[in-house]
Amino acid sequence: MKDLDSIIEQVEQRFGEAVEASDRPFGDAVLTVGRTRVRDVLSHLKEQGFDLLLDIGGVDGLHLGRRERFELVYNLYALESDLRLRVKVFVPESDMTVPTVSDLWMSANWAEREAYDMFGFVFAGHPNLVRILCHREFVGHALRKDYPIMKGQWATGTSDLRPDLERE
């Protein structure tokens, strides 16, 4: 039974400067990791027992004054040891590519599609990165702070799903 502190220490030792910060707001454990090594950190955490990826959320920090505009939050849970951990990645607006983790956890498949649909993160290596909540003729990314909330976009029909069948 490992505890969270030892796991975080191990990650910090192994990945060095890729781990940018680690703190405990409100009792949750949050690790901030650099964008290039995030996949390595996450697969290491998966080996340490974090087998349930609860959620992948995006945040547009346009008005929060952080160093990069976008943030991607991975919410992890270890079933055996009952530990929760959040891994944050800061993503700049100029280059929103993030490596996919949909081969590590199957739940990442749709979670990443939603992050792409709502914010525009491009997950490199995702088997089927198309819009999931908005219709496929939608232009723009709805949850960004500069997308006007009242701007609706008509769809002309339903989409052809035959290409989706072949992809995952």
Add this chain to the structure above:
Amino acid sequence: MGVKGIPVTKHETGLITTRLDEVIRWGRKNSLWPLPFGTACCAIEFMGAVSSVFDISRFGAELVRFSPRQSDLLLVAGTINYKLGPVLKRIYDQMCEPRYVISMGACACSGGFYDNYATIQGIDQIIPVDVFIPGCPPRPDAVLDAVVKLQEMIDKEPQRRPRQPERERERPR
């Protein structure tokens, strides 16, 4: 049968004579077969209206038919968003005349409190609506009230309904 002013004569032989309009209207209003286009919470309240506690079958609207070819009342219950709009239009187009539309709930009437990029602000932007039911969600009693109102409307219309004009879609803001 028996709207004031329309002659309905019952003879001693047991026959009833009346006008053709009258009989057609009577048949139409007392056998409205709904197509529940239920998307969200209002669909659960519609299920309550069909259940035995509120009982919509008293008004003849018991047979829910999920095919547009077999129904004459399109009951839109729930939020319609831009992704579902073309589907709704297509289902409406597939229905045969006479067809009636009841828009149930605040979201179907006007977008509800979802005034944003995803929700159509009222289905009357794409299809013509006969009765609007406000409420979020409306009680099943309100659905029964709407069916009765629709029956009263049917009583007043001519036998051959005028063809509804094609809706010109309002551009979203």
Add this chain to the structure above:
Amino acid sequence: MAGNEHIDPNELESAGPVREEPAAAREADIADETSLDDLDVEPMYINIGPTHPATHGTFRVFCKLDGERIAKAAVEIGYLHRGFEKTVETKTYALVIPYTDRLNYCSGLVNNVGYCKAVERLLGVTITPRTEIIRVIICEIQRIMDHLICVGANLVDIGALTNFWYFFNAREKLNDVLEALTGARLTYSYVRVGGLAWDLPKGFEQNVREALKTVPKAIRDVEGLVKKNRIFVDRARDIGAIGAADAVSYGFTGPCLRASGVNHDLRRKKPYYHYDEFDFDVVIGERGDVYDRVFVRVEEMKQSLRIVEQALKILPGGPINIDDKNVVLPEKQRVYSSMEELINHFKLIIEGVKVPPGEVYDAIEAPNGELGFYIVSDGSGKPYRIKVRPPCFYLMNGLKKLIEGHMVADIVAILAGLNIIAGELDR
């Protein structure tokens, strides 16, 4: 006449080659049929939804069929995407509560409780003991109601209509109790940040006990009809089975994960609101098929009845709302008579509860799984970002794996067993 020979019957029997020929020809036919490789077969595509009587909610399943079996499937959602997460960024914390109601509209109060719990954690306040127990009671009643709808709808889709009416009857009785409490039938919005909207009405406990008496009877009736029914077992056993490791990888939580044999229940793992003091069992299945999912939910209803009984016994007295004027609205009589309270009321309504900046993720055990809220606050009275972790979204993600290989009729049984509520799926 020529050819009019006398035929000896004994000679007929030895007419071997004449009889063998048809058999040989038949074998050649069968040999032709078994070589399907040279048959010109086109795949058949079938589209189910988005409006379909058997899909509870609007989503679309597009299948490529090989005969009656599904070779490949693609699931499309988003037909009820209402922009919850964008809309709540423009509202104050209290105004978000009706929006959360409409997430999983079959159990609206549970969403309210989950949201308010997350905001209270961000605020750093502890609610009063009476409120905690009342929240437990209403959450468990909602759990029973949600399972009643889910199992009833699941059985209707398989063809067993009577059970739906039995369960709906019980649900209407419980709905009457909640209507007397909150004033609304489906979208209750009863819970507030820092407490509840108002206290329990007189006779609430008795009404709850009366209404809950209908539930065991309904469960007994349905179990008698369905549990050992040959048809139901054939249609539900080993259909849509998923193992524990796969279920965890797909992000399943709640009854569907427990049906696959994983012991995970937030009420036991991370107890909140005195759940560690209640005596109840966590129901775990074996094979993760449709049968297990249905009966895990039925057993969970029985456990929820136990919890409500225990909670009603220990319900303490005391105030409903916390004593913090920055969070809770003052009493109406004071608002109309005292200037300070009037200004406090005004500020709380117009600007909202001022939540300190930070981010928190908090989850509760909703009837469908782990419902989580990730709230980012920038210090003002409006949330900066609320991300909902919907349990149905991840269950739907796994649908593709569950239906491939099964027949078209099984799609309906599997889908209904997952309890997909489109409001939560698409937000």
